[in-house]
Amino acid sequence: xxxxxxxxxxxxxxxxxxxWIVIIMILAAACAGLAAVKAGGRSVERTNMDAPAExxxxxxxxxxxxxxxxxxxxxxxxxxxxxxxxxxxTIDYSxxxxxxxxxxxxxxxxxxxxxxxxxxxxxxxxxxxxDKGFEGNGVLLLHxxxxxxxxxxxxxSGSVERAFGIxxxxxxxxxxxxxxxxxxxxxxxxxxxxxxELLSGSVPSIxxxxxxxxxxxxxxxxxxxxxxxxxxxxxxxxxxxxxxxRPEFRDKTDSFIRKSVVSRTIQTSxxxxxxxxxxxxxxxxxxxSGASHGGGSRRH
Numbered sequence: 001x002x003x004x005x006x007x008x009x010x011x012x013x014x015x016x017x018x019x020w021i022v023i024i025m026i027l028a029a030a031c032a033g034l035a036a037v038k039a040g041g042r043s044v045e046r047t048n049m050d051a052p053a054e055x056x057x058x059x060x061x062x063x064x065x066x067x068x069x070x071x072x073x074x075x076x077x078x079x080x081x082x083x084x085x086x087x088x089x090t091i092d093y094s095x096x097x098x099x100x101x102x103x104x105x106x107x108x109x110x111x112x113x114x115x116x117x118x119x120x121x122x123x124x125x126x127x128x129x130x131d132k133g134f135e136g137n138g139v140l141l142l143h144x145x146x147x148x149x150x151x152x153x154x155x156x157s158g159s160v161e162r163a164f165g166i167x168x169x170x171x172x173x174x175x176x177x178x179x180x181x182x183x184x185x186x187x188x189x190x191x192x193x194x195x196x197e198l199l200s201g202s203v204p205s206i207x208x209x210x211x212x213x214x215x216x217x218x219x220x221x222x223x224x225x226x227x228x229x230x231x232x233x234x235x236x237x238x239x240x241x242x243x244x245x246r247p248e249f250r251d252k253t254d255s256f257i258r259k260s261v262v263s264r265t266i267q268t269s270x271x272x273x274x275x276x277x278x279x280x281x282x283x284x285x286x287x288x289s290g291a292s293h294g295g296g297s298r299r300h
Contacts, residue, residue, distance in 0.1 A: 044083030085138030
């Protein structure tokens with residue numbers, strides 16, 4: 001009998017495991033497809049030749065030369081896939097208060113509006129935009145590292161402005177904020193990757209260990225548990241619960257615990273607030289040059 005149960009358990013295991021083999025193959029094919037796309041299977045022809053070739057302007061000097069070069073290469077490959085310009089700009093000076101306004105020729109005294117102006121004006125003056133130099137497709141990340149005024153502004157233009165609302169802007173800022181205070185290079189690469197993810201609708205890559213190991217682990221657990229259940233069922237016969245040759249029915253009384261339910265109305269506020277130092281996001285406006293931009297800021 002033991003052999004019969006073990007044989008049946010193995011048969012059930014193999015039948016169940018075949019399903020996971022199919023799942024592994026599907027996931028592996030999906031991963032391979034995503035890798036092929038990310039490797040450069042699609043390329044959009046650039047039509048704006050007025051913008052400079054540089055994409056990384058690290059005036060705050062928070063990146064090494066090697067990190068700048070790696071970031072440029074990564075940006076270049078993503079730009080060609082998406083057909084947008086992707087720019088990183090870092091600064092390290094005060095953009096708040098009357099003194100900053102006079103010293104740097106800013107239009108305002110508050111941090112957020114000046115960050116917006118600096119980002120938009122830098123984009124416009126360099127005529128960025130993958131398809132054209134005015135209101136062309138692209139996005140710029142401005143990061144101010146000045147003590148007490150640390151924070152970022154995302155400036156969007158063209159197709160990115162139309163695609164990015166408040167939710168998308170905040171997701172990009174979230175990606176940057178995961179690393180900015182520990183590894184600026186990772187923060188700016190995360191910015192590029194999140195922009196690509198949101199615009200292409202791509203699913204983040206699934207690690208191969210997850211694709212292979214998890215299904216196998218689940219299949220093994222299933223097999224072991226099924227074998228244990230089979231052994232347990234073998235020991236249960238018709239006379240297991242028989243006393244003196246007659247069926248024995250054990251008296252069982254169900255008890256009901258009374259539960260009192262109190263209903264009350266919870267007052268809610270019609271307003272809403274956001275935390276994490278967020279300010280703005282997804283808003284459409286005109287820059288000082290008259291170009292349409294979207295974007296949002298976050299101060300730390």
